[in-house]
Amino acid sequence: MKNQKIALITGANRGIGFETAKQLGEQGVTIVLAARQLGAATEAANELKQQGIDAYGIQLDVTNTDERKAAAKYLQEKFGKLDILINNAGVGPKNWSMFEKTISGTTYEEFEYVFNTNLFSLVAITNELLPLIKKSDAGRIVNLSSILGSLTIHSLKDSPIAPMKTLSYNASKAALNMYTNHLALELEGTGIKVNSAHPGWVKTELGTDAADMEITDGAKTSVALALIGEDGPNGRFIHLGEELPW
Ligand SMILES: NC(=O)c1ccc[n+]([C@@H]2O[C@H](COP(=O)([O-])OP(=O)(O)OC[C@H]3O[C@@H](n4cnc5c(N)ncnc54)[C@H](OP(=O)(O)O)[C@@H]3O)[C@@H](O)[C@H]2O)c1
Numbered sequence: 341m342k343n344q345k346i347a348l349i350t351g352a353n354r355g356i357g358f359e360t361a362k363q364l365g366e367q368g369v370t371i372v373l374a375a376r377q378l379g380a381a382t383e384a385a386n387e388l389k390q391q392g393i394d395a396y397g398i399q400l401d402v403t404n405t406d407e408r409k410a411a412a413k414y415l416q417e418k419f420g421k422l423d424i425l426i427n428n429a430g431v432g433p434k435n436w437s438m439f440e441k442t443i444s445g446t447t448y449e450e451f452e453y454v455f456n457t458n459l460f461s462l463v464a465i466t467n468e469l470l471p472l473i474k475k476s477d478a479g480r481i482v483n484l485s486s487i488l489g490s491l492t493i494h495s496l497k498d499s500p501i502a503p504m505k506t507l508s509y510n511a512s513k514a515a516l517n518m519y520t521n522h523l524a525l526e527l528e529g530t531g532i533k534v535n536s537a538h539p540g541w542v543k544t545e546l547g548t549d550a551a552d553m554e555i556t557d558g559a560k561t562s563v564a565l566a567l568i569g570e571d572g573p574n575g576r577f578i579h580l581g582e583e584l585p586w
Contacts, residue, residue, distance in 0.1 A: 344370055345368070345369045345370065345423040345424060346369070346370045346372065346415070346419045346421065346422055346423050346424070347361075347364050347369050347370070347371055347372065347422075347423060347424035347425075347426065347566060348372040348374060348411070348415065348422055348424070348425055348426070348469070349361045349364075349371065349372070349373060349374060349426040349428055350374045350400060350402055350426065350427055350428050350429035350465065351374070351375065351376075351402075351428045351429030351430065352371075352373035352374055352375055352381070352384060352428065353373065353375035353376075353377070353380035353381060353383070353384045354380075354384075354544070354545070355542075355544035355545060355546065355555065356428060356484070356539050356542055356544060356555060356558045356559050356562065357373075357426070357428040357429070358373070358384055359555045359556060359558065359559035360426055360428060360559040360562045360563055360566075361373050361384070361388060361395070362388060362391070362393070362559075363556075363559050363560075363563045364424070364563055364566055364567075365388050365391070365393030365394070365395055366391075366393065367563070367567065369423075369424065369566075370394040370395075370396075370419070371385070371388060371393060371394065371395040371396070372395075372396050372397075372398060372414075372415065373385050373388070373395060373396070373397045373398070374397075374398050374399075374400035374411060374429075375397065375398075375399065375400065376399070376400070376401045377399065378397070378398070378399040380397075381397030381398055381399060381400075382397040383397070384397060385397035396418075398410075398411055398414055400465075402429050402457060402461040402462065402464070402465050403456055403457060403460075403461045405464070408461075408464055408465050408468045409468060411465070411468070411469070412468045412469055412471075412472060415469070415472050416472060420472075420475065421472055421473075421475035421476050422469055422472040422473050422475075422476060422479070423473075423476040423477075423478070423479060423480065424479075424480045424481075424482070424566045425465075425466065425469055425473060425479075425480070425481045425482070426482045426484070426562055426566060427462045427465065427466065427481070427482065427483045427484060428482075428484045428562065429457065429461075429462075429484075430457060430458050430484055430546070431453070431454060431457045431458065431546075432454065432506065432508075432509045432546055433450045433453065433454055433506065433508050433509060434450075434453065436506065436509070438504050438506065438548070439503050439504060440506070442505075442506065442507065443505060443507045446507045446508050450508045451508050451511075453508075454508040454509055454512050455508070455511075455512050455515070458509070458512035458513065458516060459512050459515050459516055459519065462483065462516065462519070463519060466481060466523070473532055474530060474532070476531075476532075477531065478531050478532075478533075478569075478570065479530070479531065479532035479533070480532070480533050480565065480566050480567075480568065481523070481532065481533070481534040481535070482535060482537050482562050482565045482566050483516055483517075483519065483520050483534070483535070483536045483537065484536075484537055484539065484562065485513045485516050485517050485520070485536035485537060485538055485577065486509075486510075486513040486538055486539075487501055487538045487579065487584060488501055488504055488506070488509060488510045488513055489510055489511075489512070489513025489514040489515075489516065489517050489536075490514070490517075490577070490584055490585055490586060491514060491586060492585035492586060493584075493585060494510070514586075516536065517536050517577055517586055520534050520535060520536040520575060520576075520577070521575050521586075524574050524575030525575060528574070531570075533568060533572060533573070533574040534574065534575060535565045535568075535573055535574065535575065535576050535577070535578055536576070536577040536578070537561040537562050537565050537578055537579070538561065538577065538578070538579040538584055539553075539558045539559070539560075539561050539562065539579075540552075540553040540557065540558050540561070540579065540580070541553055542554070542555060542557075542558030543555060543558075544558070560580060561578060561579055561580055561581075564578075564580075564581065565578060
C-alpha cells in the first residue's frame with residue numbers, strides 16, 4: 341500500500357478532469373474523483389471501476405470549507421497520504437463568450453466568482469492537503485492554468501490568443517501561475533514538485549466545440565506532470581512537454 345500512488349483530482353466528474361482520472365488510473369494510480377455533487381463523483385468512479393481502475397468518488401465543492409476539511413479527513417483515514425493533487429476544477433465567467441472584450445465592463449461580482457474558484461479555493465484545498473502530500477515520497481501538484489494566463493503571449497499583438505481578452509478568467513490564471521511559482525520555491529527540497537499545466541484548447545463545456553483539441557489529448561499534460569520523475573520540471577508552465585512563457 342505504501343508504494344501505491346494515490347491521486348485526487350478536483351472537478352473530475354466531466355471534461356479534462358474525468359479524462360485525466362481515467363488516464364492516470366490506466367497507469368495504475370488509485371484515483372479519488374472529487375466533484376461538487378456526490379452522485380456525479382460516485383457515477384464517474386463507477387465508470388472507471390468498470391474499466392478495472394481503483395477509483396473512489398467524494399463530494400468536494402472546492403469553495404466549501406467544510407468539504408475541503410472532509411476531503412482531507414477522508415484521505416487521511418483511507419490512505420494516510422496523497423501523492424498527486426490535480427487542481428483541475430475551474431470556471432469562466434457566467435455566460436462567457438470567449439472572444440468578447442469585457443475589460444472595462446468586468447464587474448466585482450464576476451472577479452469574485454472566477455477568482456474564488458480558480459485561485460482562492462485552489463490555494464485553500466492545496467493548503468488543506470499539503471500535510472498529506474508531504475507524507476508522499478514524491479508529491480506532485482498540478483495546477484490547471486491556461487495559455488490565456490500568459491502575460492508574455494498577451495503582450496504579442498498578433499498572437500493566436502490576442503482576441504481572447506476575458507480579464508477575470510485570464511487574470512485568475514496569471515495569478516495561479518504566480519502561486520505555482522511561489523509554492524514550488526517554498527517546497528524546494530521536500531521532493532514535492534508544483535507545476536502549471538496548459539491543457540490546450542480542448543472540446544469541453546468550458547472550451548466549447550470550437551476548440552481544436554480532443555479531450556483525450558487535453559488530459560495529456562496533466563497526466564504527464566502528475567507522473568514526472570525526480571528530474572522533471574518544478575515551478576514551470578507546461579503544455580505537452582514544452583515550456584510556455586509566463
Ligand atoms: N477546455 C479548455 O480549452 C481549457 C483550456 C485551458 C485551461 N482549461 C482549464 O482546465 C480545467 C478543466 O476545464 P474543462 O475544460 O474540463 O472544464 P469543464 O468541462 O467546464 O469542467 C469543469 C469541472 O470543474 C468543476 N467545478 C467547477 N467549479 C467547481 C467547484 N467550485 N468545486 C468543484 N468542482 C468545480 C465542474 O463541476 P460541475 O460538473 O459540478 O460543474 C467540472 O467538473 C479548468 O481549470 C480550466 O480553466 C481548460
